Amino acid sequence: MTEDVEVATSAAPNAANPVQYIAMDTAGLAPKDAVALWQDSIGVFYDARPHGDPDGRFHFFADASHLGEAILTRYACKVHNHYDRSPARISRDGLDHVTLQVVLGGRHGRRDAASGEHAQAGDLIVADLAQAQATAAFDLDSFNLTFPRRMLSPLLNAPDEHNMRVVPGRAPLTALLRSHLESLHRQAPRMRRDEVEAVIRPTLELAAAALNMSVSEENAASVRLALTGQIRRHIDENIADPALSAETVAAAFGISQRKLYYLFEPYGGVLSYITAGRLRRARTMLVESPYLAMSIADIAEACGFAYRTNFVRAFRKLFSVTPREARAHAAEGRRIVSQYASGPNMWHWIRRLR
16 A cells, blocks of 8 residues: 655644544656546445546545544545445444544535536535445545444434435535534644544534534434433333333333334334334444454344344345345455554544544
């Protein structure tokens, strides 16, 4: 892998426990070499390729500030590119992260969407790295804030329904978030880690407010924010309990099962929410080191599935791969990771966020 290029910031980092900052720039490279460097770097977790033959315009720049539990990048890549995250790739890298991308120039969105549905200058687009993506970008320039899902999910009305959503830049909270990320990007290399820790939580709260205020009126009306959020946290914290059910959840909050079902309509129902949580836990157990000796059947049972066949069917429906394939892809991913572990780079930072 080509080494990242470290560049000087506009001001020296604060000497007391400074934020790490690195950058990469293909200026001066031949187009073929620039494309190779771009694919080698972002290829850690995206299948990235130019659409058509790159010409002399190809230029890639990215920098990153390591903000503790989040990574803030400025990313710019000229020309028309395609980016993909397939179910197999998701299984290999095991990323359960979210990227909030504020577009500064160009456009970015689903490849099957009309150009008018792409995020353009000023807009916000959300990339859920645990869900499949097939996108196209045109002369893209953007700020990107990447962090583990666990940090944002409790703040969102519908945490799993945002993949590739475009939030218009004209919305006041989106404009405020854009301005905030621009300022944070400018100041981060000068900040101490304790200063960063103080600003990350408000940053996520601002992002969540921008996303929540843009949900459809029907969805906002059906989600009783405070109560539903408490119930979701209760389910998430007790997902491994085999006794967890609609009945026990309703009893824990002193509400009727009918009301519980109503609150969880935006999630496909409370039973679907519980099942999805158990499947995500199973996926984690399938790929992480402490559980590699456990059989698939034992993992299914530990996650509340009495019948292996039902577990395999549900797992494949949610993740588009079987449990056995997920485990094999993860093993391949661990081999791939080793080639990126020898030195610091922004993509490796993101992989290590948990």
